[in-house]
Amino acid sequence: MQVEPLVIDVKGMHYTPLNKQIRAAVASGVREIVLNNVLGQRFIANGLRGDVRITVNGVPGGDLGMFMSGPECEVFGDAEHAPGNTMDSGTLVIHGSAGDAVAHSMRGGSVFVKGNIGYRGGIHMKEYEDKRPILAIGGTSHAFLGEYMAGGLILVLGIGHDPAVRDRGIGSGIHGGEIVIRGDVSERLLGVGAMKVEFTEEDLERISPVIKEFCERFDLDPSKFLDTHYCRIVPSSSRPFAGKYTWE
């Protein structure tokens, strides 16, 4: 049975009744939800499970899709801080830019940001078995990208930016996962425990599905991003603190 898409005008609405309504709709089998006039509502799709597509027209508040497990959220506008916070699985697609701590502690699924992101993007992203979170950024990122990163992939395409990233502290404290940035990254921008390694054809092969999906999502031509001009940043150790202590 085909269930009609649910369209909600959320102008002036508080997030709690909104989320309750979304949850109830998903429970009743709705697969397509459109939120119009979104402005500042936090926690949209927070902890939401299920196979549902939510279109957000406007600027949602912080923690979009936090703890989300499964759904897809597409934002036609910018997002505030920490979209994809501690997200479990599913997809966020942001047709604008996003604030600080994007994909904070994200453990699975994908976050695609067409524009730029703020500080500490992908901080403490982590992976486990088949769950490998992806944060892909079309524009650039501010400082401390992938700080404390423990797994997953951060991809920065740097469209319109040369170099793609010019802020410091990339991968500071990284002990898992990889950060891939188009073009070259100055050594002085690397954080503690991060190191550059050669970006190989195999790497490109591995990452190209992400590039293609990103381009598809935002209607871009992928061919110009499928060159080998990337810089790959990985942890110098999976035990960065092992040598810090002595026993009493």
Added chain:
Amino acid sequence: MTLGSVPLKYRISIDRDQCMKCMRCVDNCSYGVYRIEDDKILIDSRKCTACHRCLSMCPRDAIMLQERPVDYRSHPLWTAEAREDVINQSRTGKIILAGMGNAVDYPIIFDRLVLDACQVTNPSIDPLREPMELRTYIGKKPSRLEFTKSNGDIDLKTNLTPNLKLDTPLMIGHMSYGAISLNAQLSLAKAVAETGTFMGTGEGGMHEAIYPYQDHTIVQIASGRFGVDINYLERGAAIEIKVGQGAKPGIGGHLPGEKVCSDVSCTRMIPLGSDAISPAPHHDIYSIEDLAQLVRSLKEATNWEKPVFVKIAAVHNVAAIAAGIARSSADAVVIDGFRGGTGAAPKVFRDNVGIPIEAAISAVDEKLNDQGIRNEVSIIASGGIRNSGDLAKSIALGADAVYIGTASLIALGCRVCGNCYRGLCPWGIATQKPELVGRIDPEIGSQNVANLIRAWTLELSELMGAAGLNSIESLRGNRERLRGYMLDEGLLDVLKVKSVGA
């Protein structure tokens, strides 16, 4: 040039007349103190941690342990420990790691507070014969009730938000699977389920063996977000955001890769053998309004069905911070004093940072009361609560309930040797080695822990009855029933208690 060795910390000796060479000491010591050569038990005292496992297993009481068998030239400032730390660090250039709580001889305020009892002007109550109410609700309370009246019927208009119902104002604090073994955690879980109270999971996710007791757990979300997903949040009876810990305020934590075995890796949802690093702050909390946002986010994710606690280390400005937390949607503030235990902390933090829980409880209670919001939020106190006397005094100073940690581990065998961070705990508590973990039988362990909870509960009832109180609400913040003994005026003022005799 060599610094040479430092003297033995402990010396083990065996009374060879008593010893029957049963080899239990050899089998039990996970630190390798004992070995057999030519049918003789040889001893390497330098490896001893004073964990007492061998003593407790020796059928003949043949083993003797002596602490610091070698004297240094005595000096009040340059203690043996001070000298040895300098030697250690000049050798290694590293941060000294230590286990368990603050080991400095600061005065213990609990021991300078005395409780009251009835004489003549009101009767004591015998809790075995008359009602004694210890039931405690932890969670947000309304500031006032509102009613609607229709045709003489009075209906409650105010909605109560979910609270945890405790049969005794005593819970077990957060010790993660990873920091402690599954059998240890399972023992605690069974004990709290049996005694009508709760335990914290720590920030390590929840192992499926704990699922049957999940209604008695408080799941923790800390800066590392290990094991945190929506299922985990929904499993707990409540959720706790850990901001800080009394043993190491202001810094993060890390579970060393060697403790991340396959089961721990699965529960925490991180790769095998990698360090599990919890950053110092939550990187989505850089300010008080961010905390309020995380509290609401957790509530929103769980449909406003779970109380959310916020745990902070007792630091200098604890009262104002707690007042900020109380203003968020948080249901309880957990304050962890500077004696709080830990598996591992930099010694300089463990011994030097933070304030005692007694002063912190009072300061927070007083600040919230001054602002007229004390009853709207619960206060949970932890960090160095050793017995029911400390429990009663904590409540009289203003706590709703306490968390115990170390005491519950002692009930499982721990002798507070402080070597938890080495992962070799011979009692099977702070280790993931299967042969050691197997030393705890959760059935027996849970009975020991449940006994402890029952005993303290009984003693608390007796103390309250003697003070003429039959409900825990009337002890809470009731400093009239406390007096300070040999406390200075400044501290009496912080604690808001009078001196003995006054």
Added chain:
Amino acid sequence: MVKFISGKYYLIAPKPNIIVINMCGIIGVIDRTMSRMDGSSIKEALSLMDERGSGEGAGYVAYGIYPDYADCYAIHVFFDNLLEPKTRVDEILKQWGRVVYQEEIPTYEQPDLKREHIPWRYFFKPYTDLMVGTKNPDDDNVKRLVMNINANVEGALIFSSGKDLGVFKASGWPEDVANFYRIEDYKGYIWLAHNRYPTNTSGWWGGAHPFNLLDWSVVHNGEITSYGTNRRYVEGHGYQCTMLTDTEVVAYLFDLLGRRHGLTSEMVVEALAPPFWDEIDEMPEKQQELMRAIRLTYGPALMNGPFAIVVATNDGIVGFSDRIKLRPLVAGENGSRLYISSEEAAIRTMDPDVETIYMPRAGEPVVGRVVE
């Protein structure tokens, strides 16, 4: 008559030595038709309970005694002298409202009663527009005045502040205190009386009952072991405990819960002496929810320890005891009159024709309301 050595000095000591003990006998009566009774029979009834007192404190409160100034707050003050303390009080009252009339309360020397203070009364109308942020500006204005003067004006203590009512109390035996004020000259539809056996602050008149704030008056027998908790609760909500005894906190709890939060007297009693949890667990669901809400919200107001209490307000009286009945309480009825007392004999002294006498259950309120 200037006595600087008075209990009031304890008030301004940095850490007041709060002592919380009242043994004592209590009695209260209401005529539900508001027909007024003079004070002679309650004097006699209270004197009958001399065994329960020690001659160190007694007091009376009567409602309906000032019909000529019924719309004014009748503010009774103990002055240590009529110089500085009175000047200060006059100034404060003039700042916050209008004194319609004032005089020394008429008193008559008794050989066994040592005069410690000068009782004075003001009939006062507060300026309504001076208080903001409240639904009861007049009451809150007067409440604040009382708290302010009692905490800060040395040598002055307001011990009665309601409309058309007055407290009369002193240190002495009940009949001496009654004769000192000639309470038979006052006629009221509610009377409460108290005979005190103090264990501290013996010479201080402020320590005698009844305690009053606005329309609330309290007489109390027993000791509130939860005083520390109750006191902190009311202090967190704008009250200051200045009377060196546990009883005043009852008046403030009734004012906070009854007047400011709008709970009925019965519900206030449910909050102060609630059913046990095991009883609540057995109640029907709706009642259970209500009781749980009361206990959770008003936990710090729960009173513990042995007590029997009678509280009066202008439209009724309520008597109740602690939850496990550690103090005696007897009620009696005769037509429109309801009596509540520590002893049946006291009731029978007041009204030999009393029709029914019964013992209320622990924690359950006995309520007498005026009928319009």
